Amino acid sequence: FMAWQRATGGRIKSDLRFSATVVWNNLPLPEVSDSAREKIIAAGRAVLDARALHPGRSLADHYNPLAMDPTLLKAHDALDRVVDKAFGARKPLRTEEERQEVLFKRYAELTGA
Structure with a gap:
């Protein structure tokens, strides 16, 4: 969740910004x-x-x-x-960027983007 939040939620000052409509409701949770x-x-x-x-x-x-x-x-x-x-990772993920790639791929699959 935090990798998704940091990629989609943005910041207010230096604090992470949480939003139900932008962050939480768009998290591509798998079955x-x-x-x-x-x-x-x-x-x-x-x-x-x-x-x-x-x-x-x-x-x-x-x-x-x-x-x-x-x-x-x-x-x-x-x-x-x-x-x-x-979430669909095929190998151990080592970085936040790798984790975000998996999340955005899943998001694209769910939204048809």
Whole structure:
């Protein structure tokens, strides 16, 4: 979602701008199988479990790019992989630009653009 938001939502000053009509309602969400849904849910739970390993940390502490726990980073990478696959990625995506390419391809398929 954040890759889509950064590409379509724009900014107000330096803050990301969220809009239901421009960003959220146009996110090209895929239909997912029960199996894919279960994998996404399990990967999301793994992120929560990794954060629970350090209950005293705030979200800012958890996501400090210079001090992110390797377990949490791996959990997010696994979640990204299953979500990317659900959106149609044929290979692991390494950059936000690659992820945006998949999203815009899916958007074009859905809108006939």
